[in-house]
Amino acid sequence: MGEVELSCLAYAKMFLHASQHPRSSVNGLLLSSSPAGAAVCITDCVPLLHSHLSLAPVTQLALTQVDVWCSQTQQRIVGYYQANACVSDSSPTPCALKIAEKIFEQCNNAVLLMIDGEKMYPGCRVPPIVMYERKDARWTLKDKHTIMLRQWEETCSIVNQLFSSGDQTLLVDFDSHLDDITKDWTNQKLNAKIMELISPANGNV
Amino acid sequence: MSSISELYDVTWEEMRDKLRKWREENYRNSEQIVDVGEELINEHASKLGDDIWIIYEQVMIAALDCSRDDLAWSCLQELKRQFPDSHRVKRLAGMRLEALERYEDANKLYDSILQDDPTNTAARKRKISILRAQGKSSEAIRELNEYLEQFVGDQEAWHELSELYINEHDYAKAAFCLEELMMTNPHNHLYCEQYGEVKYTQGGLENLELARKYFAQALKLNNRNMRALFGLYMSASHVAASPKVSAKVKKDNVKYAAWAASQISRAYQMAGRGKKENKCSVKAVEEMLESMQITMS
Numbered sequence: 001m002g003e004v005e006l007s008c009l010a011y012a013k014m015f016l017h018a019s020q021h022p023r024s025s026v027n028g029l030l031l032s033s034s035p036a037g038a039a040v041c042i043t044d045c046v047p048l049l050h051s052h053l054s055l056a057p058v059t060q061l062a063l064t065q066v067d068v069w070c071s072q073t074q075q076r077i078v079g080y081y082q083a084n085a086c087v088s089d090s091s092p093t094p095c096a097l098k099i100a101e102k103i104f105e106q107c108n109n110a111v112l113l114m115i116d117g118e119k120m121y122p123g124c125r126v127p128p129i130v131m132y133e134r135k136d137a138r139w140t141l142k143d144k145h146t147i148m149l150r151q152w153e154e155t156c157s158i159v160n161q162l163f164s165s166g167d168q169t170l171l172v173d174f175d176s177h178l179d180d181i182t183k184d185w186t187n188q189k190l191n192a193k194i195m196e197l198i199s200p201a202n203g204n205v
Numbered sequence: 206m207s208s209i210s211e212l213y214d215v216t217w218e219e220m221r222d223k224l225r226k227w228r229e230e231n232y233r234n235s236e237q238i239v240d241v242g243e244e245l246i247n248e249h250a251s252k253l254g255d256d257i258w259i260i261y262e263q264v265m266i267a268a269l270d271c272s273r274d275d276l277a278w279s280c281l282q283e284l285k286r287q288f289p290d291s292h293r294v295k296r297l298a299g300m301r302l303e304a305l306e307r308y309e310d311a312n313k314l315y316d317s318i319l320q321d322d323p324t325n326t327a328a329r330k331r332k333i334s335i336l337r338a339q340g341k342s343s344e345a346i347r348e349l350n351e352y353l354e355q356f357v358g359d360q361e362a363w364h365e366l367s368e369l370y371i372n373e374h375d376y377a378k379a380a381f382c383l384e385e386l387m388m389t390n391p392h393n394h395l396y397c398e399q400y401g402e403v404k405y406t407q408g409g410l411e412n413l414e415l416a417r418k419y420f421a422q423a424l425k426l427n428n429r430n431m432r433a434l435f436g437l438y439m440s441a442s443h444v445a446a447s448p449k450v451s452a453k454v455k456k457d458n459v460k461y462a463a464w465a466a467s468q469i470s471r472a473y474q475m476a477g478r479g480k481k482e483n484k485c486s487v488k489a490v491e492e493m494l495e496s497m498q499i500t501m502s
Contacts, residue, residue, distance in 0.1 A: 052399075054374055056406040057416075057436050069489040086340045094374060178431045181476040 003039040005148045008155040010045040017047040018083035030079030047173035054095040062174045079111035087117035217249040235270035269304040394426035398433040416440040438465035
């Protein structure tokens, strides 16, 4: 199938989300601000839950709200990510497959991204990511060569900078928004900080 | 690097009291506990009196959580020296082995505690935690069920079991666990709300009506519980939209949903006041409520 490009912004927030809740499974939605085409450009993500991933009400609520927000901001939901609590197991859970199916109904090159906890240690040279695509009515592993992370080294360094400056605590997921609705699950503030760190030489990251 | 007492301008007594608060309320803010506790132990050990032992325990567990094996080891040594034959200290040694993923060694340690004292609940619970860490959910569930047959009042265990069942998508059994918890903790709004979520997830008209009732109960106990408020809105909307209900039930549920929607709107208006950054989330909620109204009428 087509190529998938993962932006620094999306990757950084996913990584931060998983790091914020090391003892729980976390999940979120992958968004694109690019028009639909053969290639999928994941330009942003919305972190959703860090507890009770398999319960329906909050997931349904979050999907609806993100949908509305996307139509207001010319973005589309193009995928789903999840990091399992059990670090040694990065296979998609039934809940992950279910949500990915729902997204696939609206977006025929949707991706399912599992974060590989075992590769999240500092200095790891390989992105801690496993991607799946829908082929022949099943979710199958995507060919690594079709996945692009531009400026991987710089992305890593940006993530490190976020940790050392303490800005990683700015990340809000939908769960924490429900605990305190003054918190912004679209993460405008954190997005701005990350965009600042991305050097202008990169152009469209 | 400046010390905690310098950074936050606190005295050693305040640090000690903070640790006690975190201990009593069972917080798992391990990085903070390590920062504060390590300084307290290194600089003020002599002033702490007998408190120091429980602080060693607290800091050791937090250190394991933060991969600070050096700190965990030194705390453990102090405790071993002071309480050489203690089961409680042995359990801490076991937890350290767990943190190092030496599960077999940890299990051996816990088994030796249980041989000495078969009623030691802490050791049994650690063994179940090991099963969980290894991803052996069905075994963990089985052991936890056996444990609860003996120790039927253990709230922590019932809650752990409900979490395990939710992860396994066994909602009926999760509901059973939450029912136990609600019976013994009738004023806890979180259990009511979680029960509502489980019922909603199970689906079907009867479960949706039950869910609505429990979301309402949660709100009665805590009217700020946003999950319960949204849950009430969604379950009432679904019941009202069902073709199987009578006109009266439909009317009632439309009323409940409308009430919930107005409460949600109000809450978001108040939250949005003066804060530019959550403008987006406020707008999203408003549009969502509007669009759901349209599909219901």
